[in-house]
Amino acid sequence: MSSLILPNNDGGIHEYSLQPATVWNKPTSPLTARRAYAAAHVIPRITADNTPGAPAQLDWDSTLAYRHELWSYGLGVADAMDTAQRGMGLDWLATQELIRRSGAEAAAVVASGNPATAGKTVRDLIACGAGTDQLDIAALATGAAGLEAVINAYREQIATVTEAGGKVILMASRALAKVASGAEDYLYVYSTLLQEVEQPVILHWLGTMFDPALAGYWGSDDVSVATETFLSLIRDHSQKVDGVKVSVLDADHEVALRAKLPENVRLYTGDDFNYPELIDGDKNHHSDALLGIFAAIYPAASVALQKYDAGEGTQARTILDSTRELGKHIFSAPTFYYKTGIAFMSWLNGKQAGFQMVGGLQSGRSVLHLVKTFELADQAGLLADPDLAAQRMSSFLLVNGVGA
Numbered sequence: 573m574s575s576l577i578l579p580n581n582d583g584g585i586h587e588y589s590l591q592p593a594t595v596w597n598k599p600t601s602p603l604t605a606r607r608a609y610a611a612a613h614v615i616p617r618i619t620a621d622n623t624p625g626a627p628a629q630l631d632w633d634s635t636l637a638y639r640h641e642l643w644s645y646g647l648g649v650a651d652a653m654d655t656a657q658r659g660m661g662l663d664w665l666a667t668q669e670l671i672r673r674s675g676a677e678a679a680a681v682v683a684s685g686n687p688a689t690a691g692k693t694v695r696d697l698i699a700c701g702a703g704t705d706q707l708d709i710a711a712l713a714t715g716a717a718g719l720e721a722v723i724n725a726y727r728e729q730i731a732t733v734t735e736a737g738g739k740v741i742l743m744a745s746r747a748l749a750k751v752a753s754g755a756e757d758y759l760y761v762y763s764t765l766l767q768e769v770e771q772p773v774i775l776h777w778l779g780t781m782f783d784p785a786l787a788g789y790w791g792s793d794d795v796s797v798a799t800e801t802f803l804s805l806i807r808d809h810s811q812k813v814d815g816v817k818v819s820v821l822d823a824d825h826e827v828a829l830r831a832k833l834p835e836n837v838r839l840y841t842g843d844d845f846n847y848p849e850l851i852d853g854d855k856n857h858h859s860d861a862l863l864g865i866f867a868a869i870y871p872a873a874s875v876a877l878q879k880y881d882a883g884e885g886t887q888a889r890t891i892l893d894s895t896r897e898l899g900k901h902i903f904s905a906p907t908f909y910y911k912t913g914i915a916f917m918s919w920l921n922g923k924q925a926g927f928q929m930v931g932g933l934q935s936g937r938s939v940l941h942l943v944k945t946f947e948l949a950d951q952a953g954l955l956a957d958p959d960l961a962a963q964r965m966s967s968f969l970l971v972n973g974v975g976a
Contacts, residue, residue, distance in 0.1 A: 574962035578943050579974050590962055594953030596871030597878075599646040599688045605880035606851060606858065607838065608873065609648040609699055610866035611655035612639055613914045614662060614670065615924045628657075628666035628930045635670070636677050638867075638923055643681050643697060645874035646688040647866065649674065650741065652701040652733075654782060655864040655911055659746065661931025664706040668732055671700045675736025699739035699774060699862070702729035704747040718751030719761055726765055739814065740773040741862075746785040755791030755801040762805050772814035774840060774862070777802065779820035781907040795825060803832055810834040817842045817862045821907075826850055830857050844903040844910070848892035851876075852885065865899040868914045869954055898948040901941075909936035913945050917954070920946065920961040927968065939972050 575589040615638065616622045620629035639649050651674045652658060652667050662670075678698035681689055689697060704725035712718050722745060733740045742765065752758055766773070780787050790798035806813050816833070818826055819842030827850070830839040840862035841850045850859040866873045872895050879888035902913035912933055919927040927934055937945075946955075946965050955961040969975055 574958045576962050576966050581940055590950050590958040593958055596875050598644055599878050601687055602690055602692060603646040603877045603881060606860050606877050608861040608877060609650040610642045610870050611650040611653045611864040612867050613911055614656045616928050616930045618926045618928055622928050623932050628662050634924050636673060639674055639677060642870055643689060645870050647870055648697050650699050650862050655867060657911055657930050658701060659705055661933055671732050671736045674698055675738050679737055694737040695739040699741050700733040701741045701743040702733050703743035704745040707747045709747050709750055712747055712751060714751055719757055722748045723761055723764055741776050742773050743776045744778040744786050744789055749786050749789055758790050759805055766809040766812040769812055772812050774814050775816045777818045781821060782819055799829060806837060810837055813837050815840045821845050823850060844899050848889060848896055852889045864910060868917045869895045895952045898952050901944055901948055912936040916942050916945055917949055920964050921956045922960055
């Protein structure tokens with residue numbers, strides 16, 4: 573069993589002993605009781621200029637291998653989303669390449685006959701964010717011209733996702749939040765796009781804790797008012813909506829919204845705090861999942877979903893609950909830096925050569941925050957090789973002057 577010396581919040585130190593590795597079995601058949609997408613991060617080329625503002629240069633082998641890892645556990649992948657640093661370092665040029673490459677890899681998995689993904693389509697395995705981040709918001713026109721620019725930007729990105737074979741996720745748009753004058757502008761933009769798409773899409777509602785630039789989305793700062801606008805859009809275009817991803821970290825709001833959705837529209841929880849009870853559901857409804865935290869806890873998440881398939885709901889809920897404290901910590905305020913914790917766990921688990929992120933975002937969390945991430949990941953059984961994780965954690969601490 574590995575052990576190491578870790579710093580305390582009060583400036584002291586303590587010896588920490590890691591538990592033995594937990595065995596999380598991969599599924600031998602497709603997951604069916606819940607539909608789940610893990611929102612995956614991206615891994616930069618270590619020798620690239622990974623500094624703020626620099627164009628993203630990805631380590632394609634490692635980035636795509638991470639997606640294969642998620643697929644091997646029966647999960648779908650939500651790509652080119654906020655977890656992949658959209659709007660926080662991943663530029664549109666790199667995003668286009670990511671969508672194309674991930675779509676091609678998903679098609680290869682479908683063709684491979686992997687039992688965990690048998691019968692799945694490419695759209696089941698890969699859903700990609702389509703947004704408007706190729707626009708220069710500072711130069712964006714106001715009024716009708718601005719709205720048309722937003723629509724055309726969405727069209728370009730929808731076409732990229734569609735050509736790659738993925739399911740479209742209509743991401744919340746900073747540009748739309750800037751130019752929209754009220755709910756009617758949101759309804760105009762989204763209605764136009766939903767009328768045009770070839771297949772049903774996922775609508776994405778991202779709260780301000782994830783992106784402060786999205787304040788007033790759907791035309792109001794009052795969540796209840798915004799929700800009614802959102803619901804009116806869905807009801808009017810329900811045949812073009814596969815589901816909605818809601819990331820406002822309010823379980824009561826999600827439960828109420830879930831009950832009001834048309835029968836054919838799924839609610840993919842984006843609540844990285846309350847996902848255990850939302851996925852577990854109540855006697856009438858449950859949430860499916862499109863979660864950033866699933867990129868960090870995917871072995872446990874997969875086994876929990878396997879338990880739901882086996883009719884063992886109590887065990888499934890227990891497994892999800894065992895990851896809750898890790899999720900709450902990784903997504904603690906400022907929440908938009910949660911990507912740093914996911915990349916840190918990827919590095920601890922040997923999925924990337926170095927703890928680096930596009931745009932230098934590895935600096936988004938403190939040493940003590942990442943120490944606690946390490947401890948909680950171990951306690952949840954999510955350090956695949958405790959010896960490797962301990963070695964890397966020790967190296968991280970040494971480089972950062974702890975114990976030097």
